[in-house]
Amino acid sequence: MDMLGYLVNALTPLNLLLALAGVVLGTVIGALPGLSATMAVAVLVPFTFTMDPSSGLIALGAIYTGAIYGGAYAAILVNTPGTPSSIATTFDGYPMAKRGDGGLAVSLATIASVIGGLFGAICLLLLAPPLARVALNFGPPEYFWLAVFGLTLISALSAGNTLKGLIGACLGLLLSMVGVAVVGGDVRYTLDMPTLLGGIDITSALIGLYCVPVIIDLVATRDPHLKIAEGDRGTRLPEALRISSGEWINMLRSSVIGTVIGILPGAGGSIAGLVSYSEARRSSREPEQFGRGHPGGVIATEAANNATVGGGFIPTLVLGIPGTPPDAIILGALLVQGIRIGPTLFNGQADIVYTFIFGLLIATLLMLPTGLLMGRYAYKSIVSIPKALLAPAIAFLVIIGSFAIHSNIHDTYTMLILGVIAWVLERFGFAASPIVLGLVLGKIAEQGFVQSYLIGNATQNVTGMFFGRPISILIIVASILTLLYPFVTAYLAARRRGGGLAGADQAATPMKYRDTGSIVLALLFIAIGIFAITGTADMTPLGAVFPTTIAFGLIAFCLLLIADHLRRPRAPGTLSSADPAATPASAWRRATVAAALAAWIVLIPQLGFAVASALGFVGVTAIANHDRLSPVRALAYAGVALITVAAFYALMAQVLLIRMPAGLFF
């Protein structure tokens, strides 16, 4: 059968319906932080047993690609990556939404996701066997350097505040070491709590670090969550198309990066997004706008993460090595059907593979209309829901999401604790993103390092292992470029203005005052660093080398920060870290909402999920409400609360089959 025949196969009404339903379901699941493509795909596997293999594959692939795309909604509208793949979408997507360009950002994300997804799927269609070799040439040293490259993004993300960014990264790296090290087997920093053996879950940390501060600030004022642009223009598709065609190089480069990183088992969409974001920023003519709502940032991340879908299927189908967790489930589903994945698949069962790839292409195309429609709806509802309902709804979602990852309430505690810490740190200029980068990249960097060292040591060529391999050298050069680029451009700009580097710094930033809070925090972090170093006493040398290095780095950066602050003049007033809020922020609301979230989580195992959530929902509504409530309105709010809780309870317990804590009620 020729290609046209496979295309016709993929176009049967059933396959089209499956692709459409899969994309819609996937988008919804992806938009809800904590609910992942892995879960949705896993639930649907039994249904595919009785299906034609290629139809089953199309349904699973559509859900997968939809979920990666849907993650952008939460990233743009509530500053929380719906899946780890859209971490870098928050950098510019949320600032865009804040200033009233949320609809535009959603449209850009949709266009970029479709283009990236198509690019990845076309590579899968045409170039799968040769591209699979990329996965094989990427060894432990390359993974190590790739993670280092990702970390260099910190220098760009925290421009003007580099020390605090570096400190945040060290904290994130230390957090990533908690638990049993898969490589080496050391048990590290678990404080003797069995629940910490599994480490800090990245998704629950993401939800906490990004979303809890949003909730805390949301209830504090009566200002709307997002600014609504004058005469709201909805999704602003023509404008989005114009911007996208202006960013076509960015789009193409990000799609290539996404496809290649998708091919690497163990890297994944989050790294693809971060790397292409970093590259987009470096090659942009206005890099200083990145992080403040530059459309190019959204485009780069979303094109790259959807390209990883097609890329991830390349090693799965060609080598039998799943590129990502959903790939692994799909591989299992095929095995149960008696289909042998691997090198013979493309020849022996070509009809299944090519029908599936065409189905994936169709599903990706369907994302354009469904995405624009759903994105419009998501944006409208976020801006039109009254704050007294928006805050509890987001709170409910973060609790659900962090619980659902492993049906484990401890992940929810971790989420809240990290979130409150992130809120405090943000007040003193320590942003969440460097911590997240450290957390996401730490394990990959350490594992790559330890594996490279073990192999290098066995072959008596440690230096060659790290610095002598062509791909490694390429990544090292790119890292150095990224690291130095901001300084070089600043220097050149200063030269043009006729001053030195120091002069430029002073001209660019207002007078800096001493900040006692930052000094206190730095002292606290030094204590953490010392604890981390003393904690390595009973570890194996390989398990200790990474935490020790990072802890020393942390202490050094903190000492520099303290010295820098002591050098500065005292602030004239007492408000050293005041933020210019539009309306006076309410401190008691902030404190009570954090306490209410904690009470909510504690009550879940006691009362059961639904009952505790209904109570928690009402409680947060009361805190977030700044107006007098008429009885009718109060009743309406209560109704919405009940319906929301019931709907999500049903989704989790009955549809996604997540184990719910029993408790007293349900």
Place this chain on the structure above:
Amino acid sequence: MRFPFLKLAAAAALAVSGLSAALAQDKFPSKPITYIIPFNAGGESDISARFQQSVWEKHAGQPVVIQYMDGAGGAQAWAQLNSMQADGYTIMGINLPHTVLQPMMKNVGYQTDDLTPVHYFHYTPNAIFVAKDSQFKTLKDLVGFAKSNPGMVTFAGSASNSANHLAQAQFDALAGIKTTYVPFTGTGPAVTAVLGNQTLAGWNYAPSGLNQGDAMRMLAVAAEERMPAFPDVPTFKELGYDLVGGAYRGLAVPKSASEEVRKTISGLIAKINADTEFRKKMEAGGFVMTEVTYDKMPAFVEQKKAEYAKAAELLGIKKQ
């Protein structure tokens, strides 16, 4: 609201069956059983459970619902098993050597003897793999090279202190060689390292040999006899090394489950194991079937505990 009904159903089932255990098997289950996998979806535990799921309803009369509860290499779920409903409608996957090694090394919230496995239904044997173009054609080549170059042979395997890692330590001792074990974060990355010649060889599970076709060569497999899926691959025993083992997978129930429930679940799994369609799929997938039923369990677990304790000494594992 489900609980009274549940208790009623269980009581009714018990009352009706009364004396005859065989009769009880016919009445149970009266609703879907929840089967918890203590790992993420997509691994061997999940795949073998999915194989069971595809024939489950035929034997149980009710479908099975698979749920996941991953964390800390399975420990998170096993630590919670005994607090779950013990009526037989909640069962959990259980693995060896995990449930012996984990409590040996650290406080994981459970002890090996706290868990109640009722049936171990298969294992995936350890095997040594090399890439197609490797200089090692046979196990003898590899052992010879390792003897003259101590430490130079690198093995990619899945995780530290895992079944792969145990096998490497056991084989080093048996063959009198010294090799370097390089842990990876799972079967996938470890196999990729072997295929990409990042390491000279790999200690992996036998099913890995199926997906890669002739891109990888299996030098020997740690099974009792040659596997149907790999008729040309010799066992370690044939080659003179007494090495049989891998990752064993079974089903466990909460400790408070009655003898009745334990036997019923064990019997159900045994019935599924006897299904020819299921066996054929499992064996073609590189799994080796085992029939460790509930009555054989105490002896089996004791034997494995002794074996792993000895191997753990080789790895230098001690409680931290």
